[in-house]
Amino acid sequence: MIRSTCVLLSLLSGVFLQQTFAILHLHKLPEEIANSTGAVCLDGTPPAFYLAPAETASPKNTSWVIFFRGxxxxxxxxxCAERAMTDLGSTKDLSPNVTFADGVLSSDSSTNPFAAYNRAWLWYCDGASFSGDVETPVSAKGVSIYFRGHRILNEVFAYLASDFGFNQATDVLLSGCxxxxxxxxxxxxxxxxxxLPSSVKRFKVMPISGFFLMHxxxxxxxxxxxxxxxxxxMQNCTNGVNSQCVANHEGEEWRCMFANESAAHVTSPMFPVNSALDSWQMGNIWFGDENCVASGQFQNCTSGQIADLNKYQTDFLVDFTSSGIPNRKGNGMFIESCFEHxxxxxAGFSEYSIDGIVLKNALMQWWNSSVxxxxxxxxxxxCSLQTQPPHQCNPSCSSTTDSLEQYFKPIATHKEK
Structure with a gap:
């Protein structure tokens, strides 16, 4: 499901990694804490995160990027029982190190303005976006599975604070894709x-490709x-989503599992980054015009199919606007038409642009602005897709391509590409 540039450390030379990639090291929640709190993955293993700490002498050593894996x-x-046997439901077989070549987890200061920050990548192993909480294990396919995502959220943040310096954080960018x-x-x-510790002076959020339409x-x-x-x-997420949203949807609390419903109540400054023609949504929500969105940037679409896609983009923007995000002080947004997820x-972090402004620069202007x-x-x-070929109206989208071959399948879980 996720486009990521996670590269195993063992595949690359140490010198090359130090010069180009952020090396994030694996840390697991101690088993005694996981067992006493019930904060465990689907298979009962302790949750985990990868961390690239800031240099101790750096002026950014109290600045953090916290990033939710998708x-x-x-x-x-x-x-969920099947997922528990994969790295999306377990931490037992994780690599000791991972790397990122681009985006806010990269250590390349020429492309990432957050390169000097502490950068934590929170492992995703609960199957419900860190939201579930069921006390009794569930039996399925002959195994016991645990729905404890919200406990994982609490205990991982507590562990970052107690053992890794997060208790002294002053600036926090929360993100995830x-x-x-x-x-x-x-x-x-x-x-x-x-x-968050009381020391935090700036807290802002950047959701990436997380605005899934109720479509x-x-x-x-x-x-x-x-x-x-x-x-x-199934995962009892009522107490694991936005509480104000839940209060406003009595009897339909499940609606708060959608970004538009929860975002309507979020008051933290946010800068959503999303394609209005998100490739995962094309293959898992909409299921339309499969032949024309199978790959590339819509170059194989007919004019009728382009009209369909522009209608989906319009639906996205209506839903996004109705959430109130565009009108809330302190917010920003970068919504493009690229076929990506x-x-x-x-690569899109450094290459996507709208009106001549590159994404990473737009992000930094917002990050440094007043709440x-x-x-x-x-x-x-x-922009709207063009009726005539090549159809894609944003030339910067050509820097990335995506394929729906994996999306138009009845798959249970969606691993990172």
């Missing part, structure tokens, strides 16, 4: 109000809504 969801107990982007919407205010399929079926409602109910944590700034100063919106 990886889809499991929609029923059997799928895909299911991790959704987690950013769902938990932003909870983290601000409950998990019917091309032929009118509410498939994705039903799937996410099932996740919410999570490319903002890849009361006019959101229009930091708002970048997509």
């Amino acid at each position: 990886g889809g969801w499991c929609y029923d107990a059997d799928e 895909s299911a991790g982007g959704l987690a950013t919407y769902l938990h932003a205010d909870y983290i601000r109000d409950n998990l 019917d399929t091309y032929d009118g079926a509410p498939k994705y809504q039903e799937q996410m409602k099932g996740v919410f109910e 999570c490319a903002a944590n890849d 009361n700034a006019d959101p229009k100063q930091f708002s970048y919106l997509p």
Whole structure:
């Protein structure tokens, strides 16, 4: 599901890594804490994160990027049991190190303005965007599985504070892509109000590719809504999503599992980054015009198909606007028309542009702005696809390509590409 440039340390030379990539080292929550709190992955293993600490002498040694890993969801107990046997439901077989070549987790200061920060990548192993909490293990396919994502959220932040210096943080950028982007919407205010140390002076959030539409399929079926409602109910997510949203949707609390509903109540300053024609949504929510969005940037589409895609983009923007994000002081946004998913944590971070402003520069202008700034100063919106070839209206989108071959399949879990 996720486009990421995670590269195993063992595949590259140490010198090359030090010069080019951020080396993030694995840390697992101590088993005694995991067992006493019940903060465990689907298979019962302790949760984990990867960390690249800032230099002790650096002026940024109290600045942090906290990034939620993505990886889809499991929609029923059997799928979750299968997922528990993968690295999306377990931490038992994780590599000791990972690396990133681009995005806010990279150590390359020429491309990443956050390169000198402490950078933590939170491992995703609960199947519900860090939101579930079921006390009793569930039996499926002959194994016991645990729905404890919200406990993982609490205990990982506590461990970062007790053992890794997060208790002295002054500046925090919360981010994540895909299911991790959704987690950013769902938990932003909870983290601000409950998990940050009092030393934090600046807290802002950047959800990437996490604004999944509550949208019917091309032929009118509410498939994705039903799937996410099932996740919410199965994993008991009521106390793991935005509390104000839950209060406003009595009897339909499951709606708060969607970014538009939760974001309507988020007061933390945010800068969503998303494609209005997100490739994962094309293959898992909409299911339309498969032949024309199979690869590339829509060059194989007919004029009728382009009209369909522009309609989906319009639906995205209507949903996004109705959340209130574009009108809230301190916010910004970078919504493009590229056929991609999570490319903002890849090459798109340094290459995507709107109105001549590159994504990473737009992000930094917003990051350094007042929490009361006019959101229009930091708002970048997509163009409409062109009727005539090559159709893609944003030339910077050509820097990345995506393929729907893996998306138009009945798959239970969506691993990082």
